[in-house]
Amino acid sequence: MKIRKRLIILEEILHEGGPVAAQPRKRGAILTVIENPFAGRYVEDIAGFMDDLTPLGVAMAGDLLAALGGDKSAIDGYGKGAIVGAAGELEHGALWHVPGGYAMREILGDAKAIVPSTKKVGGPGTRLDVPVTHVNASYVRSHFDAMEVGVPDGPKADEIVLALVMTTGPRVHARVGGLAADKIKGEDGLR
Incomplete structure (x- = not known):
């Protein structure tokens, strides 16, 4: 695997127009730009590349957790995504589902909900927008x-951007009800 660059993005949200939160909400993302080994050609059997991505996913999840303070009990939201360069196809971004999701669940220890995901092709x-x-509980x-x-x-035509997101706390002014x-x-990752 060839990595060109990595980015870590951190946000601290104090308010969204309402009162200042007693505890700011944090959102963080880690992005890694890799060479797409399938760019420019159709390859039938691509699933094995997920195994190649697994160590990268675990490293990214650990680095993101560290950037957010290192306390896995503080992380209560997550998501993942991929942007595939124009010489690739959407399915190349789908290769990130398992390695990215399971990496965060492994690093966080006891996470039960499926990790939401999105992907697209772009330049x-x-x-x-990573959900x-x-x-x-989803x-x-x-x-x-x-x-x-x-x-x-990035991504350049022959690259993929892989993204993981973690958050602390709910939306800063959450008040629309539902399961608290x-x-x-x-029991099942849903409720």
């Missing part, structure tokens, strides 16, 4: 969110 500067849900509305990410000079984080049963 340098393409932005991606975020609660790490243990139905916790206060954690429905997205973080916009991108690389100014302190009411999660943790």
Whole structure:
């Protein structure tokens, strides 16, 4: 695997027009730009590349957790995504589903919810809204969110941008009801 660059993006959200939160919400993303080994050609059997991506996913998840302070119990939201350069295909971004998702679940320890994901094909500067849900229960509305990410000079046509996102706390002014984080049963990753 050939890595061209990595970016870490951190946000601290104090308010969204309402009162200042007692505890700011943090969102973080790590992006890695890699060479797409399938760019410019159709390859039938691509699934093996997921195994190649697994160590990268674990390293990215660990680095993102460290950037957010290192306390895995503070992370309660996550998501993942990929931007495939124009010489690739959407399916190349789908290769990130397993390595990216399982890496965050491994690093965080006891996360039960599926890691939401998105992907697209685009050129340098393409932005991606990475969906975020609660790490243990997908139905916790206060954690429905997205973080916009991108690389100014990537992906080039023969590259893929791989992204992981983690958050602390709900949206800073969450108040639309639904399942509250302190009411999660943790049985199935949904509720």
